[in-house]
Amino acid sequence: MLKPRALSDVLSQANTGGIGSTLLLNSEGSLLAFSGFGDKDASAAGAIASNIWTSFQKSGQLSLDDSKLDCVLVECKLGKIAITKVANLLLCLCSSENVSFGMLKTKITAMSTYLEEPLSQIASS
Amino acid sequence: MGCCFSSEEDKDQDVPHANERTPLLDPSQADHIHQIQGGRASRNSISQNQKGDEQSEFTRILRQTAINVIDVTSSDSQNMEQGEMQDRATQYSNRLNMVLSASGRSRVFQPNLPTGITSPQMTLTAPPVSLSDVQLISSFSEKCSNAACEIKIQHKESLVVTFGVP
């Protein structure tokens, strides 16, 4: 079993320097864990993020020589989002528009490396 | 809360917050003004304007709804028919030729100068960047890249609790 408090503590470590929230979603896009400032509608954004991931994953498999999707970076007018897969879940970092892509990607990679082992342990049990 | 007149006990009433009600009212304000002016002019124009208003309101609501709908199933069904696509591609290539020759950009496209360079001759005649500056930049970029590698999660406690299964 996952310790909810420890998990949200880990997720909150990313929320510095302009990153507003960190989300953990299941493959259908439902919110499993959330840590962040403000309570903007994270569940809707999460559902869309998961749909974006699934669509690009499928199209990459079909059209980019069976490539596996590692990381998606989305830039909108008022913010940026990074999405990656950890075990069978999706990790999603939402930030303000002035955070650079490089920092966003570095942080999400660090987070997914850390979570990979415990989350796959849960997934397989 | 759902009623327009329940605002007496609504403590948010002074805050012009944007909720689902605001966009419904705002854009139609112009129409209302129009309607009032029309009413002064003649009675006929009122009913005409009202009809026009209804129609435009209907169009607006329909369009807004179409915009707001998040259609997550559409990604597979959106593929166009081959024929239509070919048609459009041919149309584009024909028009592209037309526009390119008409735009007077018959000259070869030129890449823009990097931003911040107004007079190239000044930049080109300036003395080259000193070696120490180059070293400074490369040492800083190396430090940055090292720092980026150091970014990791601080481990505090184990995330997984295992039950005491024998």
Add this chain to the structure above:
Amino acid sequence: MTEDLKSYLNKQMATVDNLHAIAITDRDGVVIIKVANQMAPDTALRQAFLSVFGIMTEQASKMGMGNNSKIINFYDRFQTVQINAHPLLLHFIADRDANTGLILELEHALADVLQDISKVVTMIAQVRRQADADLFPGDNTINHCIRSRFIY
């Protein structure tokens, strides 16, 4: 004329190491112009693949963060940088380890090109809208709304 444009795009493509293809399409992913070297997978320059970004940029605009401008995907061997330059979509396909920042900078180098091409798209969209209006004269509202996502 188109050849000049292609050679310009090729030149721009060569300025970034391991960038394999540049494509400019309309919102439905129909290719208006594209250049590619032999490293780019053929299937990645077809409408089926390019149209996905058109739909996803629309969806990403509904996340409550304003309009979507870019989506960058890292696959295990490739990366795609896709930019929403209304009314056009700009697609770059590169190796995974290509410099993403340099690719993003190319958008500025292509500003003139995009301006010219967006004229083409607007013109044809107008023609098509006119044709629709002639086809269904009485039913403008609904017709317009239903078709609007395909036209714009």
